[in-house]
Amino acid sequence: MRTFLFCLLLTTFARANFSTVVPERSYADPPTGDFISNGFITPLDQEMKNFYIHNADGAIEVQLTPNAEVGLQTRVQRGGFETRKIEFKMGSKKFSYTLPRELYIKRTFQDADAVKKYLEGNFKPIFDGKFYTSPIPDHLPTEKEPWISGKFLKENGRFMDVQIVDKVVQIGTQGHDGQHRFTGLLSQKDIKPFVQQAFVHGHIKGDVFHARQVFLRMLEDPNVQDDSKLRRFLFIGDSISGNYDQALRSALKGKLNIYHPPTNCGPVSKGIQNIVQWLGPYDQPRHCWDVISFNFGHWDSKNTKEKYQSDLGVVISELKKTKAKLIFVTTTPIPRGYPAPTTPSEPDRATGRAQKTMAKFINPWALEVIARHPEIKICDQHALISNEPFYTTWRAKAGSHQKGKANPHGDLHLPGLLAQPIGRQLGRLVLDSLGREKEPLSPHNLSDRDLIRKRPATSGMNPADFVDLLTNNSRLRKHNRP
Numbered sequence: 001m002r003t004f005l006f007c008l009l010l011t012t013f014a015r016a017n018f019s020t021v022v023p024e025r026s027y028a029d030p031p032t033g034d035f036i037s038n039g040f041i042t043p044l045d046q047e048m049k050n051f052y053i054h055n056a057d058g059a060i061e062v063q064l065t066p067n068a069e070v071g072l073q074t075r076v077q078r079g080g081f082e083t084r085k086i087e088f089k090m091g092s093k094k095f096s097y098t099l100p101r102e103l104y105i106k107r108t109f110q111d112a113d114a115v116k117k118y119l120e121g122n123f124k125p126i127f128d129g130k131f132y133t134s135p136i137p138d139h140l141p142t143e144k145e146p147w148i149s150g151k152f153l154k155e156n157g158r159f160m161d162v163q164i165v166d167k168v169v170q171i172g173t174q175g176h177d178g179q180h181r182f183t184g185l186l187s188q189k190d191i192k193p194f195v196q197q198a199f200v201h202g203h204i205k206g207d208v209f210h211a212r213q214v215f216l217r218m219l220e221d222p223n224v225q226d227d228s229k230l231r232r233f234l235f236i237g238d239s240i241s242g243n244y245d246q247a248l249r250s251a252l253k254g255k256l257n258i259y260h261p262p263t264n265c266g267p268v269s270k271g272i273q274n275i276v277q278w279l280g281p282y283d284q285p286r287h288c289w290d291v292i293s294f295n296f297g298h299w300d301s302k303n304t305k306e307k308y309q310s311d312l313g314v315v316i317s318e319l320k321k322t323k324a325k326l327i328f329v330t331t332t333p334i335p336r337g338y339p340a341p342t343t344p345s346e347p348d349r350a351t352g353r354a355q356k357t358m359a360k361f362i363n364p365w366a367l368e369v370i371a372r373h374p375e376i377k378i379c380d381q382h383a384l385i386s387n388e389p390f391y392t393t394w395r396a397k398a399g400s401h402q403k404g405k406a407n408p409h410g411d412l413h414l415p416g417l418l419a420q421p422i423g424r425q426l427g428r429l430v431l432d433s434l435g436r437e438k439e440p441l442s443p444h445n446l447s448d449r450d451l452i453r454k455r456p457a458t459s460g461m462n463p464a465d466f467v468d469l470l471t472n473n474s475r476l477r478k479h480n481r482p
Contacts, residue, residue, distance in 0.1 A: 018057045021204055024128075034108075037209060038176075038199040040219060040277050041191065042284075051191065053198050053209075055276050062200050065212045070190060071130075071183040072097060073176070073199055073215035081155050086182075090262055095218060097185065103152040104132040105162045105171050112143035125159045125170035130213075133184040138164045177263045181215045194281050195220040197262075219262060219280060226257040231290035233430055234259045234324075236278060238266055238298055240332055243414045247423025252430065253442040256291070267299035268311040275318045282322045289324040291430050293379065297331025297362045298353070298412065305348035305365050312369050316376070325433040328370050329426060330382040331358045334412050337399015353400070353412070358382060378481035379429045381422045385414075387479070390466050394418060394457045408456040417458055420444065421469050421476075428476040444470050 024036040039053030052059040076086055084099040107129040109115045139149045150164035159170035173180045197219055200211040233256040249258055261278040281287045300308050319326055339354045350361035370376050385391045397409040427441050451463040469475050
């Protein structure tokens with residue numbers, strides 16, 4: 001009995017019961033032996049040798065090991081590896097990092113068995129590699145030294161070509177959200193509280209995560225301050241929100257500080273996993289939210305009613321903690337170039353990306369949940385697109401790509417002119433929710449050439465009617481719900 005209690009205490013000390021602390025793994029590969037967690041950063045000490053990450057577990061204390069490496073986690077734009085430049089935007093804010101000419105890649109295996117399977121597979125491509133900015137020796141894996149490392153040569157589709165002595169092997173380096181990890185590109189002084197998300201790799205003892213590697217992802221530019229005279233607005237959504245990003249920012253230019261999480265927010269299950277990080281330290285000065293809009297839909301097109309509604313309720317409970325004005329955005333329709341609706345394979349399960357999936361399943365399910373929270377306003381983008389004549393051609397002819405050939409009328413995404421009305425529709429409701437009903441939206445930035453240039457998806461458009469849709473408050477409010 002004493003032995004059992006001792007083992008129990010030892011196990012408890014070795015690792016706290018944090019649900020977000022998981023073995024590091026990627027795809028079907030075995031874990032590397034480390035644990036990983038992530039969350040937005042708040043300070044623990046002034047030197048930032050210790051800090052907290054905040055996520056669904058609450059606050060986890062992070063302590064850097066003596067030789068901890070600090071790196072950057074981000075996507076790399078097309079051509080970036082050739083030019084050794086990392087550049088990206090977050091709203092109107094730009095980030096730029098220069099990579100060294102020589103880069104190295106290392107991938108650690110879980111154990112000897114994983115090494116054996118890799119070698120027996122004749123060096124088939126593997127995932128979960130990391131970039132290193134300092135030279136590391138060429139190394140082929142052995143049972144006693146279970147890692148592989150070498151010099152980066154070039155991108156090769158989803159993988160990287162890596163030179164190891166006289167061999168060229170393929171190692172994938174994309175991880176969370178398709179981002180790459182660059183070890184050693186940053187230093188401890190680059191760790192900033194409140195404006196970054198940290199991915200920590202290492203081991204946990206008790207309640208403390210001992211990190212030997214930290215990768216930083218920017219949530220906000222630490223060198224750019226909000227306009228203190230303006231209130232703060234966060235909009236959460238998938239690639240559709242990326243489509244109307246420009247139109248929304250244009251409509252609210254000079255009126256609000258505007259943010260979007262640095263990711264495609266995907267399905268509602270991703271919302272549960274990441275909502276704490278996306279909201280950030282909203283209880284701190286300068287980081288509170290005045291308005292938050294949110295949507296989960298297209299990625300949930302095969303979800304069940306029970307799971308979707310349960311998960312959406314969890315996300316809403318976190319959103320309400322911010323005390324912000326909340327706006328739910330309905331999911332935009334799927335045009336008729338997609339497959340016709342089918343009979344569900346099981347009760348209360350949506351039938352995938354087919355016509356009327358959003359009208360029959362996702363939006364009604366969501367609105368049932370929203371009805372329990374009458375303080376949440378509704379931006380009904382689905383209704384606007386379904387009823388306004390501007391979208392007639394797109395509704396009828398846009399569809400999925402077939403046999404590698406793009407549909408000239410587009411797909412379910414709404415870029416360019418197609419995104420302008422829904423971006424301004426949301427912008428109108430944001431101002432209205434703040435009691436600024438009499439305040440006009442900022443002017444659209446479309447030129448006459450934009451309005452008259454012919455596009456398949458907007459063929460038949462009446463430019464005068466379209467401009468009225470963009471500027472007429474009554475039309476923009478028509479489909480919104482109080």
